[in-house]
Amino acid sequence: MSSAPRVPAAPPQMRQPMTLPRLEEMKRNGEPIAMITAYDFPSAQVAEEAGVDVVLVGDSGAMTVLGYDSTVPVGMDEMLMLAAAVRRGLKTPLLVGDMPFGSYESSSEQAVANAQRFIKEAGCDAVKLERGGASVDRARAIIRAGIPVMGHVGLTPQTATALGGYKAQGRTGQRASEIAEDAFALQAVGCFSIVFEAVPAAVSKAIMPRMEVPVIGIGAGDATDGQVLVFHDLLAINSGHVARFVKRYAAIHEAMVAGVSDYVADVRSRRFPDESHTYSIDPDELAAFEGYLEQDSLAGKSAWDW
Numbered sequence: 001m002s003s004a005p006r007v008p009a010a011p012p013q014m015r016q017p018m019t020l021p022r023l024e025e026m027k028r029n030g031e032p033i034a035m036i037t038a039y040d041f042p043s044a045q046v047a048e049e050a051g052v053d054v055v056l057v058g059d060s061g062a063m064t065v066l067g068y069d070s071t072v073p074v075g076m077d078e079m080l081m082l083a084a085a086v087r088r089g090l091k092t093p094l095l096v097g098d099m100p101f102g103s104y105e106s107s108s109e110q111a112v113a114n115a116q117r118f119i120k121e122a123g124c125d126a127v128k129l130e131r132g133g134a135s136v137d138r139a140r141a142i143i144r145a146g147i148p149v150m151g152h153v154g155l156t157p158q159t160a161t162a163l164g165g166y167k168a169q170g171r172t173g174q175r176a177s178e179i180a181e182d183a184f185a186l187q188a189v190g191c192f193s194i195v196f197e198a199v200p201a202a203v204s205k206a207i208m209p210r211m212e213v214p215v216i217g218i219g220a221g222d223a224t225d226g227q228v229l230v231f232h233d234l235l236a237i238n239s240g241h242v243a244r245f246v247k248r249y250a251a252i253h254e255a256m257v258a259g260v261s262d263y264v265a266d267v268r269s270r271r272f273p274d275e276s277h278t279y280s281i282d283p284d285e286l287a288a289f290e291g292y293l294e295q296d297s298l299a300g301k302s303a304w305d306w
């Protein structure tokens with residue numbers, strides 16, 4: 001797995017918190033934006049230490065950490081619990097909460113109320129929602145309520161069934177135009193950024209000159225302003241198939257299974273714990289305690305007598 005030489009991130013106390021103007025500036029300057037998902041306190045701390053720019057509490061957490069077989073079942077309360085844990089582990093990246101399926105489609109009132117929960121209850125800076133169409137109206141309403149919104153077009157997992165499954169989108173001229181229309185509409189209502197997921201690189205590249213807001217790609221080639229990957233995919237924390245667009249940067253599942261297997265073997269062979277993992281007691285105190293246990297009054301008492 002070849003990667004660019006690692007550039008250590010400045011310590012959090014020396015970094016400025018990420019802001020929307022700074023993201024725009026990064027786009028203008030052609031500085032690539034690094035975004036990642038996180039779902040709990042330790043993954044947030046990792047994102048912070050690695051110097052990530054934007055953290056998304058993705059509804060992909062439904063699958064990666066909650067064990068559902070799609071993103072559809074996850075609810076607001078579950079997402080808020082994950083987002084609040086991430087908040088506690090983050091200082092500088094922009095924190096975006098992913099609005100789960102069913103939390104914004106019914107009406108603009110519903111969308112605004114649930115977006116507000118991400119801000120008030122979980123401490124997110126912004127929310128993300130999927131698709132164009134009716135979602136454009138929802139995005140407009142949330143933005144009018146003062147909450148920054150990130151759009152998401154191309155493969156939108158919440159409606160994967162309607163799209164024919166988890167597969168690349170925009171591979172026909174017609175479908176590519178629909179994706180472009182969705183992106184333009186979301187940009188026009190004021191989304192501060194848009195995710196392009198699983199879109200041919202050439203399609204993203206053709207759309208990019210018309211995008212004024214930062215576009216973050218996942219499986220959308222290298223023409224976008226930044227990239228996002230799912231934390232558990234890029235570190236191989238879960239086993240199983242991953243999409244073509246995932247690059248693995250570590251093999252954590254394997255390392256975790258090896259570690260836990262070694263622990264099990266050590267417990268079974270009594271190699272763990274050894275002296276370095278145990279507490280001592282002063283010999284006089286121990287003798288006093290042993291004397292207590294040997295008292296006649298304790299002899300012959302059964303557990304029930306206590």
Ligand code: KIV
Pocket residue numbers: 037056057058059060061098152195197218228230
């Ligand atoms: O839920 C998620 O992780 C996402 C990213 C793939 C953008 O929406």
